[in-house]
Amino acid sequence: MATEPPPGRPMDAPAFSMPGVRPTAPAPAAQASAPADDGARSVAQVLAQTQVEQVLAELDHDLVGLGPVKARIRDIAALLVIDRLRANLGLASQAPSLHMSFTGHPGTGKTTVALRMAQILHRLGQVRQGHLVAVTRDDLVGQYIGHTAPKTREVLKRAMGGVLFIDEAYYLYRPENERDYGQEAIEILLQVMENQRADLVVILAGYHERMATFFQSNPGLSSRIAHHLDFPDYQVDELQAISQSMLTQQNYRFSEAAAAAFRQYLERRLQQPHFANARSVRNALDRARLRQASRLFAERGRELDRDALCTLEAQDILASRVFRAGQPSAAPL
Amino acid sequence: MMSNPTGRLTQGQFSFLPDLSDAEIGLQIDHGLRQGHAWSVEYTDDPHPRNTYWEMFGMPMFDLRDAAGVMLELQACRQAFPNHYIRLLAFDATRGVESIAMCFIVNRPAREPGFMLERQELQGRSLRYTTRGYAVQRPEGRRYGD
Amino acid sequence: MSETGRTQITDAKKRYSAGVLQYRQMGYWMPDYQPRDTDILCLFRITPQDGVDPEEAAAAVAGESSTATWTVVWTDRLTACDSYRAKAYRVEPVPHQPGQYFAWVAYDLILFEEGSIANMTASLIGNVFSFKPLKAARLEDIRIPVAYVKTFKGPPTGLVVERERLDKFGRPLLGATTKPKLGLSGRNYGRVIYEGLKGGLDFMKDDENINSQPFMHWRDRFLYVMDGVNKAQAVTGEIKGSYLNITAGTMEAMYERAEFARDLGSVVVMVDLVVGWTAIQSMAEWCRRNDMLMHMHRAGHGTYTRQKNHGVSFRVIAKWLRLAGCDHLHAGTAVGKLEGDPLTVQGYYHICRDSHTRTDLSRGLFFDMDWADTRKVMPVASGGIHAGQMHQLLHLFGDDVILQFGGGTIGHPQGIQAGAVANRVALESMVKARNEGRDIVNEGPAILRQAARHCGPLQAALETWGEISFNYQSTDSSDFAPTPSAAV
Numbered sequence: 001m002a003t004e005p006p007p008g009r010p011m012d013a014p015a016f017s018m019p020g021v022r023p024t025a026p027a028p029a030a031q032a033s034a035p036a037d038d039g040a041r042s043v044a045q046v047l048a049q050t051q052v053e054q055v056l057a058e059l060d061h062d063l064v065g066l067g068p069v070k071a072r073i074r075d076i077a078a079l080l081v082i083d084r085l086r087a088n089l090g091l092a093s094q095a096p097s098l099h100m101s102f103t104g105h106p107g108t109g110k111t112t113v114a115l116r117m118a119q120i121l122h123r124l125g126q127v128r129q130g131h132l133v134a135v136t137r138d139d140l141v142g143q144y145i146g147h148t149a150p151k152t153r154e155v156l157k158r159a160m161g162g163v164l165f166i167d168e169a170y171y172l173y174r175p176e177n178e179r180d181y182g183q184e185a186i187e188i189l190l191q192v193m194e195n196q197r198a199d200l201v202v203i204l205a206g207y208h209e210r211m212a213t214f215f216q217s218n219p220g221l222s223s224r225i226a227h228h229l230d231f232p233d234y235q236v237d238e239l240q241a242i243s244q245s246m247l248t249q250q251n252y253r254f255s256e257a258a259a260a261a262f263r264q265y266l267e268r269r270l271q272q273p274h275f276a277n278a279r280s281v282r283n284a285l286d287r288a289r290l291r292q293a294s295r296l297f298a299e300r301g302r303e304l305d306r307d308a309l310c311t312l313e314a315q316d317i318l319a320s321r322v323f324r325a326g327q328p329s330a331a332p333l
Numbered sequence: 334m335m336s337n338p339t340g341r342l343t344q345g346q347f348s349f350l351p352d353l354s355d356a357e358i359g360l361q362i363d364h365g366l367r368q369g370h371a372w373s374v375e376y377t378d379d380p381h382p383r384n385t386y387w388e389m390f391g392m393p394m395f396d397l398r399d400a401a402g403v404m405l406e407l408q409a410c411r412q413a414f415p416n417h418y419i420r421l422l423a424f425d426a427t428r429g430v431e432s433i434a435m436c437f438i439v440n441r442p443a444r445e446p447g448f449m450l451e452r453q454e455l456q457g458r459s460l461r462y463t464t465r466g467y468a469v470q471r472p473e474g475r476r477y478g479d
Numbered sequence: 480m481s482e483t484g485r486t487q488i489t490d491a492k493k494r495y496s497a498g499v500l501q502y503r504q505m506g507y508w509m510p511d512y513q514p515r516d517t518d519i520l521c522l523f524r525i526t527p528q529d530g531v532d533p534e535e536a537a538a539a540v541a542g543e544s545s546t547a548t549w550t551v552v553w554t555d556r557l558t559a560c561d562s563y564r565a566k567a568y569r570v571e572p573v574p575h576q577p578g579q580y581f582a583w584v585a586y587d588l589i590l591f592e593e594g595s596i597a598n599m600t601a602s603l604i605g606n607v608f609s610f611k612p613l614k615a616a617r618l619e620d621i622r623i624p625v626a627y628v629k630t631f632k633g634p635p636t637g638l639v640v641e642r643e644r645l646d647k648f649g650r651p652l653l654g655a656t657t658k659p660k661l662g663l664s665g666r667n668y669g670r671v672i673y674e675g676l677k678g679g680l681d682f683m684k685d686d687e688n689i690n691s692q693p694f695m696h697w698r699d700r701f702l703y704v705m706d707g708v709n710k711a712q713a714v715t716g717e718i719k720g721s722y723l724n725i726t727a728g729t730m731e732a733m734y735e736r737a738e739f740a741r742d743l744g745s746v747v748v749m750v751d752l753v754v755g756w757t758a759i760q761s762m763a764e765w766c767r768r769n770d771m772l773m774h775m776h777r778a779g780h781g782t783y784t785r786q787k788n789h790g791v792s793f794r795v796i797a798k799w800l801r802l803a804g805c806d807h808l809h810a811g812t813a814v815g816k817l818e819g820d821p822l823t824v825q826g827y828y829h830i831c832r833d834s835h836t837r838t839d840l841s842r843g844l845f846f847d848m849d850w851a852d853t854r855k856v857m858p859v860a861s862g863g864i865h866a867g868q869m870h871q872l873l874h875l876f877g878d879d880v881i882l883q884f885g886g887g888t889i890g891h892p893q894g895i896q897a898g899a900v901a902n903r904v905a906l907e908s909m910v911k912a913r914n915e916g917r918d919i920v921n922e923g924p925a926i927l928r929q930a931a932r933h934c935g936p937l938q939a940a941l942e943t944w945g946e947i948s949f950n951y952q953s954t955d956s957s958d959f960a961p962t963p964s965a966a967v
Contacts, residue, residue, distance in 0.1 A: 016338040016900050016934055129398040150391075153405070161399025199401035335714055337677050338900050342716040346649045347911055349679060349903045351933060357915070364914040382718045385646065423649075429834045429852065432639045435649035435914075450713040458702050462709035462744060 037088045046081045052123040059116045063109055064245070065238035069229050073117065076227060080124040097226040098126060098201045099193055101169075101215075103208040104231025107277030110205045111165065113231075117203070118163040127201055129161035137171040140185040148181040152188045160199045169204035170214035186218060193224045234277050236266045243281050247312075252289065257314035262288075268322045284320070291316040335447035342380050342445055345420060345437040355404065358439055362400035362421070370423035370434050371395045372403045376414045378476040379469050381448070390414075393424055407439060416442045416477040442468075442477035491556075499550050502538035506561065507547065512568040512585060519586040520622040521603055522845050526579050526615040526788055536612060537567035537582035543607040545590060562587055574958050579788065581619070593630035596756040596803045599623075604791060615789040621798060622846035629851050631802035632760075635767035637854025638832065638879055641806055644746065644772075645718045647681060650910045651878055653902055654682035654722075656861065656885035661688065665695050669703030671895060675888055676711030676719045678899025683708075684861075684883060685724035687751045687778040697724075697736055705743040722749035722774040722807075730758060737765055747772035747807075752796075753779050756803060763804025774859075775805035787955050794843060797830045801856050807881060809859045814871050816863025820956035821875055831856040832879055840959035857881055865944040866905040866937060870923020873909050882906070892943055897936035904934045 040046045047053050056077060060070060079096065086093060098121065102110040115132050122130025135155055142148040156164070166172075172182040193202050204211070204221075208230060215222035234242065240263055247253055254262060265284065269275060292312050296304060335341060339349055347353060353361070365372060372394050375387035390410040394403060403421070410419050419440035422433050446467035453461040468476040487506045488494045494505070502508065514520055521544075527536035539547075545565035546555070565586045573579040592598040608616050642648055657663070657671045672683045683704075691697035704721045711719045725736040725748045733754070740748050748771055750762050759775070766773040777800075783790035793810075800808055810827040811819035826842035832855050836848040860872060861883035872882055884902050891898030908930035913919050919926065931938040 016897075016904075016936060017340065131398055157394060157402030157405060158396055158398070160397070160401035160405075196401065199399065335716065337715045338679070338896060343679065344646065344717055347907050349900070349907050350911060350930075353911075357911070360915045361911070364916075380716055382646065382712060382716055385643075429855070430639060432643055433648045436646075437649070448713040448716060450710055459743065460702075460706065462705075464709070464713045 037090075038084075040085060040088055043081055043085070046084050050123045050125070052077060052081075052120055055116060055119045055123060059113070059120075063112065064241045065234055066109055066113070066231065069109075069113060069231055072227065072229050073113070073120070077120060077124065080121075080126060084124065095197050097197060097224065099197075099225050100201075100203045100227040100229060101211060101225050102203055102205040102229050102231060103211045105207065105233055105275075105277060107279035107281075108231035108233060109278065110231055111167070113229075114163060114165045114203050114205070118201075121163065121201060127162055128199075131159075131162035132165055133159040133162060134165040134167065136167050137169075137182065137185075140166070140189075141172065141180075141182050143181075145181075148184040149188060152185045156188070156192055156200065160196075163201045163203060165203045165205065168206045170206055170210045173214055173217060175217065186221065190220050190224065193221075233275075236263065236270065239266050239277070239281055242278050243285060246282060246285055251310060252285075252312055253310050255311050255313050258312045258317055261314040261317040265317055265320055265322055272322070287320070288312050288316045291319050335445055340445075341441065342418065342438070342447070344380065344382070346435060347437045352441075353437070353439065358407070358421070359400040359404060361435065361437065362403045365423035365435050366397060366400065368423075368425070368434065370425050372397070373422045373424065374403070374406050374410050374419065375422060376410055376417045376419045376440075378417050378442075378473060379466060380418050381464065381466050381469070383464075387418075387420065390419075411440055415440070418442065444477065495551055495553055495556055497551055497553070501535055502542045502547060503535050505538075505542065505547060505551070506564055507538035507541040507545075507567055508534050509566040509568055512566045514568065514585045517588045517624050517626045519588070519591065519599075519603075519624060519627060520846060521584045521586070521618060522620045523582045523584065524573060524579060524617040524619045524788065525582050525613055528612050528614050531612045533570050533572075533580040533582070534567070537570045537580070537584070539610065539612055540582060540607050540616065541565040541567040541584045543610055544584070544603055544605075545586060563590065565590075576958070588624070588626055591627060593627070594632070594760075596631075596760060596799050600756060600799065608789075617787065617789055618791045618795050620792065620843070620845040621795050622848050623798060623802070625849050625851045628802065628849075628853060631853070632764065632767070632804055633802060633853040634773075634804050634806050634856055635763045636770075636772050636806045638806075638857045639855070641772055641857060645681065645720075647717070649878060650906060651873065651876070652681045652857070652881040653679070653899075653906060654684055654859070654861070654881050654883040655680055655888040655899070655902075656684040656686050656883060657689075658885050658889045660686040661692070662694055665699030665703040668695060668700055669707040671707075671889065672704050672721050673707035673710055674895035675899050676708060676721070677714055678888075678896035679715075679903030680888065680899045681717070681719065682747070682881065682883075683721040684774070684885075685722055685749055687724070687726075687776045689724050690726050697727075698739065701736075701739055701743055701745075705745060709744070718746065720746040720772070722747050724749045724751070724776075725762075726751040726754055730761060733758065733762065734765065737762065737769070737771070741769050741771060745771070747774055749774040749776060750805070751776045751778040752800075756799070759800070759803045759805065766804075766806075772806045773804065774807040775800055775809070777809045785954055792843070792955075794827055794830055797827050797856075798848075801831065801850075801853065806857060807859050808856050809861055812860040812862050812864050812872070813875055814864060814868050815860070822957055823955060825875060826957075828858045828876055828880070831858045841957050843957045855879075859883060861885070866901050866940045867924075867927065867945045869902075869905040869909045869927065870919040873906075873913060874920050874923075878910070887940070887944065890943075891936065892939050893936055898940065900934065901936040901940035904930055904937050905940075 038049065040049055056074065059073065083093065083096065102114065104110060111134060118127065118130050118132045121127045133155065139155055140152045142151050172186055174180040174182055189202065192200060243262060295316065296308065337343060341348065343349065362372060374390040376390055377384065377387035391406055397403065407421065418438060420436060420438045423435040425432060425434035448464045448466050451463040451465055455461060485503060488504045523540050525536050525540060527533055546560060546563045565584050567582055567584045569583040571581045573581055590602060604618055655675050657668060675683050701723055704723060708719050708721050723740045723745055725733050725740065727733045727736060737748050748766065750759060750773060752775065763773055780793060780796055784793040784796060797808060797810065808831055810831060811824035813819050813821040813824040822842045826839065826844050829836055829842065829844060834850055834852065836844055838844055838847050857879060859881045860876060864872060864882065864884055865887035888898035888902060889895050891901060905927055908926060909919055909923065912926045917926065927941060931941055
């Protein structure tokens with residue numbers, strides 16, 4: 001019947017004991033695998049292997065402005081490329097922390113850049129799958145005791161292998177409400193950000209001032225952020241360029257007069273509060289399209305050629321409330 | 334100790350191989366994720382072959398892209414139940430299958446006493462057999478904890 | 480008086496006057512016919528006698544397998560005979576085989592009885608194969624429409640439920656046939672069962688000719704085998720089974736044996752093909768009622784499936800068996816001692832396991848066929864295979880297969896348990912390596928050697944059998960494979 005395993009035999013190697021049969025050789029010890037050298041010795045070789053330049057070029061081309069952001073991203077990419085070359089020569093260094101914070105007003109491109117960042121990190125082998133999971137406080141924090149931890153863990157599991165983007169992250173922290181469970185989510189995040197850097201990159205995003213306050217109250221979180229990227233508001237020229245590319249994508253165009261009118265619109269609108277950059281431009285263009293449609297609708301008998309259907313005229317812009325002085329209302333402009 | 338050549342419970346895909354390291358488990362999880370399966374962690378202290386339903390440690394994990402998420406749950410289960418059998422299962426929801434695609438043991442109690450065979454004599458030379466686990470003679474929670 | 484024209488005679492008076500007409504004149508050759516979704520379609524490979532026109536031969540096949548006879552009969556006119564006639568609608572020469580033709584024939588649904596394989600076979604192959612104007616004929620493939628498929632109950636258990644009952648997922652199952660085929664007493668037979676299952680196999684198997692002979696009565700075999708099965712289940716903690724062969728001289732005897740197997744707690748019984756279609760369907764229904772797996776041994780099929788020019792292709796037999804109802808079906812190994820080229824064998828596996836079988840000429844699948852969610856059959860690879868071929872077997876057939884290593888287990892130098900251990904370790908390490916993304920086709924032997932370092936029995940198995948392979952020219956490979964081997 002049964003015999004006790006001989007002392008010292010490791011539990012994890014079956015010995016295939018068939019009494020009377022010559023015993024087998026002991027299992028060799030498992031070897032830790034050394035990281036592979038993929039043979040790249042120059043920056044060009046790493047870039048060719050990883051195809052990351054394409055994503056960087058798309059970033060440059062598809063996103064207007066954001067000069068300092070793009071520069072910082074290039075720096076990060078350069079660091080990771082050099083790290084790869086060092087690893088190939090056996091110069092191991094600790095895995096870099098890649099957690100980031102993106103600060104800026106709404107509509108300045110934070111989510112878009114986060115998505116591109118996920119792709120860049122994936123190409124450079126820093127995240128295994130390269131997908132982006134975008135959440136806010138409500139996705140992480142529960143409504144009652146014991147609700148938060150599983151909720152946060154669920155989100156983390158889905159994001160593993162990619163990038164977790166937490167928008168308006170400061171809402172996690174509500175010190176004034178002692179029954180708030182956001183702190184629990186923060187604790188879990190801190191642990192994962194520290195111990196599982198190879199599995200997940202976290203990007204916290206929101207308004208600059210509020211993020212600063214948030215970080216002051218949560219030094220643990222702040223210390224784990226390696227890169228702070230600030231997204232400046234767009235200038236009028238940049239907003240104009242954004243509007244052009246949005247129109248082209250939708251098969252519309254401004255007439256010359258409309259383009260000039262839109263510039264005036266932007267200059268006035270920027271003086272007013274609650275401007276959400278690219279998002280507001282999109283909304284303004286949508287309203288212009290509405291007005292164009294109404295204008296053309298009135299001319300029932302007219303045959304509408306491509307030009308007529310594609311062109312936004314000056315009056316479609318000038319109808320905006322922005323051009324009527326002294327009208328600070330809540331209605332869309 | 335059980336008296337088959339491995340001395341252990343031989344359920345699951347890899348029971349005749351040396352225990353899988355965490356890295357190897359991760360590779361198996363990745364294989365399942367690539368096929369689009371959902372992984373689940375289950376544990377039990379009653380490994381009777383007809384015990385189909387082990388206890389679920391959390392829900393099956395849909396929509397995961399990476400093994401790290403599953404490993405998180407596995408480590409938590411190992412911490413909570415270090416002396417239980419733990420297995421990973423992958424669910425395949427394809428039409429015509431709708432069953433389990435992969436299943437292997439990832440944790441075992443330190444000692445596995447195994448089963449006895451009870452025979453009940455009937456008419457002629459017929460017998461009825463019952464497999465009875467040694468461990469389950471004790472109540473839940475105290476079956477393997479020496 | 481006979482007409483010697485070549486086209487269908489549509490004038491009723493001419494068509495039905497007494498005399499002998501060519502089949503094509505009688506309406507059995509219809510090149511413009513569009514097969515309907517509810518038609519049964521058959522592909523015949525025919526070798527007409529010298530001087531017989533291939534289209535006439537095809538029409539003759541259609542005629543003789545449906546309503547015609549060698550002379551005109553007036554009683555045809557009492558029926559709606561135009562719809563009952565089978566229609567040969569396409570004829571093509573077989574590539575590289577002068578004198579052989581493929582003929583497609585369509586049969587109306589009304590010609591068949593629902594839920595009866597006996598009727599389907601009697602209709603299609605009952606008459607025409609002895610027909611003199613054909614030198615040889617083979618039923619190459621068949622498309623059974625959903626309308627007809629749905630009248631059959633199919634496998635009693637099916638591949639998915641089998642795995643759930645055994646609680647075994649993600650790897651092929653392992654079995655072995657007890658050897659020697661004949662002569663062991665019941666008690667000694669049970670010993671082989673116990674050793675094989677304890678060593679790590681999932682199933683053991685009776686051979687096809689073990690029924691109830693003077694050296695071992697079936698009751699004694701069942702009693703001793705089930706003792707071995709239950710002991711093995713207790714020492715391993717896994718569900719084990721042994722296919723108890725219930726083939727007998729009469730249905731009554733078969734039922735008696737099946738019931739005894741059930742009462743002793745077996746999960747599976749085994750039936751030989753030679754019991755016939757009616758018995759197979761009855762046993763399948765019994766198995767469903769009694770929660771039993773049904774293992775089908777294709778005993779005797781080689782007499783009519785192996786030669787390419789005459790007989791019935793095994794792929795047709797497999798389709799009939801899936802509908803008649805069996806859970807396991809021997810379908811070939813491709814690399815073992817018995818006939819079967821790899822692509823053709825993969826074609827049989829498709830038939831067992833597909834939800835929709837797709838046309839694939841290189842694998843001998845000539846029709847798309849929708850199985851209408853009929854349960855799936857677990858194919859069995861058995862015959863001359865050993866652990867050293869594990870990578871080839873896994874690559875060719877995937878996970879849903881039972882690999883039987885009879886000689887490869889019982890002939891192991893260190894004993895039966897060691898043989899079973901060797902097979903199980905080889906299998907598990909190959910599955911693990913494949914899941915990790917390794918190239919098992921090329922690295923297979925290296926993976927086995929690596930696994931053998933942890934496992935003495937596997938080492939011994941590789942040393943004993945590593946060089947053995949069975950490489951004879953197949954007699955039945957596809958006409959459309961990239962490198963056709965010489966046939967017939």
